[in-house]
Amino acid sequence: MTYNSIPNPSLQVTKDHTLEIKEAPVERPGAGEALVHIKATGICGSDVHFWKHGQIGELKVLGNCVLGHEAAGEVVEVGEGVTNVKVGDRVAIEPQMPCGKCFLCIQGDYNLCEEVDFLSVYPCHGTMQRFRKTKAATLFKIPDSMTFEEGALCEPLSVAYHGIERAELELGRGAMICGAGPIGLATLVLANASGAAPLAISDLSAERLAFAKKLVPRVKTYQIDPKLSPQQNAIGVRKLFGPTEEDAPPRVLECTGVESSIVTGAYIVRRSGTLMVIGVGRDIINNFPFMHLSLGEVDVKFINRYHQSWPAVIRLISDGIIDVQQFVTHRFPLEKADEAIKLSSDPKNGSIKVIIEDQLRVL
Known part of the structure; x- marks a missing residue:
């Protein structure tokens, strides 16, 4: 099945500190990769910071970049050699993709890898789009009892x-x-x-x-x-x-x-x-x-982000040990992602967690 005929709207920040709703290309998965239909993305303070200030420390926005890294969705296509997920699986996404070769990765501290690609950190595009290709190893299956919102909240909970x-x-x-x-x-x-x-x-x-x-x-x-x-x-x-x-x-x-x-x-x-x-x-x-x-x-x-936390956090949510659904105070459709981040950026609006949803049925 091809997804090139399905629109792929995305929210992008520019190097001039503006927001744009733009059509993004759909990248097909290669070996060890999967294509995910992003169903829910949470807005993080870093998304707002990249928009307002254009950088966080040494991490700078030097061109258009799709925002978002708190995400969950459905696998719609897998590349060669992928065995941990299959088409139709509901997954939460760990947004960091380390090199896997440095001493930090080898000793298990892959969150400290200096060659890491991190979703929404330029030039690595994020998840405020309908489709996002990623390494299959960063995908963790969530049970039917969990919502996609809860899957997206695995990221801040992992912190x-x-x-x-x-x-x-x-x-x-x-x-x-x-x-x-x-x-x-x-x-x-x-x-x-x-x-x-x-x-x-x-x-x-x-x-x-x-x-x-x-x-x-x-x-x-x-x-x-x-x-x-x-x-x-x-x-x-x-x-x-x-x-x-x-x-x-x-x-x-x-x-x-x-x-x-x-x-x-x-x-x-x-x-x-x-x-x-x-x-x-x-x-x-x-x-x-x-x-x-x-x-x-x-x-x-x-701390610097997280490592090896998704399975534990998924169990905590799915077993009812913690309730995170109350965190979500506002929801916006993907096509209005710019309105969502503007609301999230203003403390007067009283938001805790703003979620961008895509209700389109793909599978």
Whole structure:
């Protein structure tokens, strides 16, 4: 079957920071590849950042690039040698395609591969289009009980999963989450499933904290006061856990990447604890409290995306251990993807996760 006769609309960002709905070519799968009909794509903050600013760190938009990397869909064609998926399979897509040859890939840390192709990072086109060819090894089958939206949400959940895994959360040990955006909320539901207790979350927005409380009723919330210093806000957060140093959370997961939030997290975590920075922020942070962390022997860790998380996250969703359907606050058809990203980019709209859907039946 040929798909060249079926329109393939896509949302593309240009090097001039504009958005275009354009017809994209349909690439046929070669050996080890599969063609996927993208049924759902979530909008990530990085999509907005590439549009608004044209780069994230060293990653620059130097020409037209299709956005989107949180995706799920149906396999419509497979190339030679593909055995892990077949036509008609419902799949979630891991958006990174590492080289598979460097020492990092060989030791299992393929998310750190410097030769990785990542969907929606120029020049590698993303998933805000009807059809996308990709390596079959990046496709993971999802059961019929899961929606394509839930399949797309495996990507932000994988970010949170990797952070929680590296932070080594423990049953009955306290954990603090800084930031109630999509990644913070994903971290919250997974931290809840891990049995971390007590559990608390902070944010500037009362609305987002209310949303967090709806997701996990037992979570304690703290609204950050921007007029207070990081140390003062940290004192307020610590009161949620108890009056002593021992009561302070041994694990703090920072999910915003904002300098003031990272510094606040550094003052929240107790001595001999772990500050896990999940959020992505500025290249250089000037006010990092080095000696405070050093004197407390606090481990400071970071993540870069994820690895080997899709099977676990799919099981967590399909077995009902976590409920992520509530994350989706807005839905748009593929043909209105530009409207979707514009809504997502404005905090006043109160979106948590905006999903771009394609309802066309191909198979």
